Amino acid sequence: MKSYDELRRLALAWRGLADSPGERAALVTIVHTSGSTFRRVGAAMLVRADGSIVNPLAGGCPQRAIVERSLQVMASGELAYAAYNAEQGLDVLLEAGCGGELEVAIEPLAPVVPSFVDELDAILATSKPFQIVTHFPASPAMAPPTRTCTPLPVDGFAATCDNVESERLDGGTRLIETFDAPVSLVVAGACHEAVELAALAARMGWRGIVVDTSAYRLAQVALDLTGWQALEARPENLAATVRLDGSTALVSMTHNLDLDIAYLRAGAAFGAFYLGALGSQRRARTIASAVPAAALRVPAGLDIGSNTSREIGLAIVAEIMATRHKRDGQALSHTGRPIH
Template structure:
């Protein structure tokens, strides 16, 4: 969306302003050609700016855009695997995408909204743009400083904004009164939450894949080059060969650590664990600090940390043993237990089974 925003503003401004159709990818699955939020503009005279699929379905979207501009009603188009026997357009990459096609009129409200969005992006201010998937979409902006309650979705929007994720909300919410919670696309312009995994073992590989699927930027760091390879961790955004404590020190110095950064130490080796946790616990920047290990390992590691000078107030921030008690043992099961704890702590949730409680299941 960033690459077409200026063009969109220009088309809606001035004496030559005219309605345009805005096409945005709101959902993907499989090997999709473009990421969620990719955008394309189509004018009434068939000027096309931007791309949503790299050329696979653009022609079909131009046709949809014409209809949307004529009717004034937004539509959601779905495109799947290309089938040579099906005349409908498809994706040769084998994925699926969902595209919102909406008319954007040159009104003062729309221009003001887009101007606020551009101002936030120019200032590197995290911002979320919520669009209802209704016939006549409503637009709402949310920033960290201004989370105006809107259709009781402000908590969901704030969560996406905090973690730097874009996605759909308002789906399958049976607790909300009819018409109060429409299906809504939230496009977030913010750095994704980070997950730093210390170690290069099977548990780290499983958690790196799960973390990536949750929209986190995953870093695997280990001092052993034979284990810390991109081939062993294909879903990680980066694999760093370095002593973990030195890596965290450098990241803190560079200002790359924030309250949305989680670090999980999973090496089972005191020569890595103790100095790495010492650096992490001494900083107030990390949002979550955890370490894998048995009760015996935790007791021994805590003793070593105290001997290394870690204060009790700092040690109290350490989540170890890491993960919720789900009873799992395999790397995949342990990864789920850890990811569940990360999610629960982010929402300050109890992590208790929903069937044991009452009331709405979606927290407000």
Template sequence: MKELSDIVHAFDNAQKAGRQTALATVVHVEGSSYRRAGARMLVTEDGQLTGAISGGCLEGDALRKARLAMAQQKPMLVTYDTTDDDDAKLGVGLGCNGIIHILIEPIHPALPNNPITFFKQFLNARDPVVLITIFTLNDKQSAQPGTCALMNKDGQVTGVFPDSIIEEAVLADAKNVLKNGNSVTKTYLYDDRFTCFVELLQPAVSLIVVGAGNDAIPLTQMAAVLGWQVTVVDGRANYSVSDRFPLANKLLVAKPDNALSKLNIDNRTVFVLMTHNYNYDMAMLKQLLPLQLPYIGALGPKKRLNRMLDELREEGTDINKEQLKSIYGPAGLDIGSENAEEIALSIVAEIQAVLAKRNGLSLRYKQATHNRDEHIVQQSLNANTLS
């Protein structure tokens, strides 16, 4: 969620400077594109861009459209058809062979339910939310409602729908997305008037690095670049210090027995055990196993991890198959890593793959998919459930 954090920060700076802003959002993709639905970019009236909606080829034209939207003070839907040679003539030249729909919304700070307010509500808590954006795909000249509502983890809704006739159906879909915890974004088409982009926003990854050795430094640096929340835990007070880990959000000096009580752990929390202290790592692993975390990385050779697990079993710890699935040791993808920076890169990549439920293979072996991870679902206006 680093992109959203950057956008909020840029918006606040623009407000202080008295500059108008507009938000460009990829709301639907047909075919292939560089960014998927949910990619966003904040545009200021003086041309500053924060975030991205493409690989750099759409931004210039989107800036011109955003300035027009700010001048007219109304949202607009812009479509780039990269399957059409005319795009290349216009200077877009995406070469992605897809159709990208961009919603551009002027931000009205005085309105309580503007997109930035929703972003701040989401970023202020470590809970998943569903963001609802409504537009008219079949008639770009019609009014474009835009980012209109947010549903929190308890099902409470903030915002106003443009038409009560679709509210019940959209909220039923939003509850389903929230319940399933599915990070895949979906676009639902209701009649010919409204297209609804129902998007699950997940909190930033919380990375707990157990070990404050020199090899932990590049890992925390790379995680910080991604916008992850980083905590470093170590029993040595002279190692776990801000001078060594300036980008860490939290530094904790603790023994294994009381470390977890000082941490906030949820389903977006991952651990990497890298103290190089066998007993410390094993004591932490024993406490982590029952938590059913999505990822526990163990640095070092496989035989070291197996020895830990064997000793825990001998002590009477029951380790089931589900718990073993969460342990990745040796930690990291097989990319030929040798030094600390390369190992950090492999670990960060593995964590990202695990959380995204991907296999970590090279993209050259990936079969082409239509609309990437999106789905169009035709529904009647009185529909209450996903078809």
């Protein structure tokens, strides 16, 4: 499965081929897996003729072997499938410590921008749920893979997180990737902690906004992040200024109890899936009594021993991600369940 950030990088790199006539590239997509593997079905990597890559699938032996096969596909100009498992003597997964099996489709990319990339860019700009359906032919000699990108209606959309399905058909494989709307992070309070939180969220590919009741404080915030804004907005007009819905995570760090409560209430009123605030356990009890919402997390963040502003931001981003994917945030070594 690809993330929003990976989709954007792939689309940008695909467009870059048209700007460099003669440059060759291949797109590698995981179409089937069994057992423990380094990435899920749907994950994709673009390989250039010089061996450089966009969206690495994994480190070590598997990736090196896949890149080498991709260079062969560029030379032949034909779609190829490659399986990596012990039975076939391709034990690169075992060497990497995974032990599972996977199959990848490797397709040569023409130096033109397909309509699919235009469709993808348009949908990514809407911040709404969508679905990508890819048909991989049974034989490399058949037609090349085809892709469609379709927006999904917001009303009645039942997915709680991203999902992927891979179906083997007589005519090949159909890959269905369903993407929920991307996380929209609203940070209330123009402060150093807000900047650190926004910077970490931006690295995840999330977009968002820092709001404050003071234009002066906002002017002191250096927020040079793609897809982020800093705007003046009071709690009572927050919904008219920013996106507030089921894909919104709102973190209030105004260092003012009444303001924190007001911002959190605004987020709760519009169904934000995550509501967080800083503070002690005593402060948390006061906020919880004023904002009785299941999405409330105070003190915000996972218990990882955070001390600095950046560490606190990391703990909060991790908790938002765990909440989004309905995980409890405990150590993987204690879960006893598959990672993906």
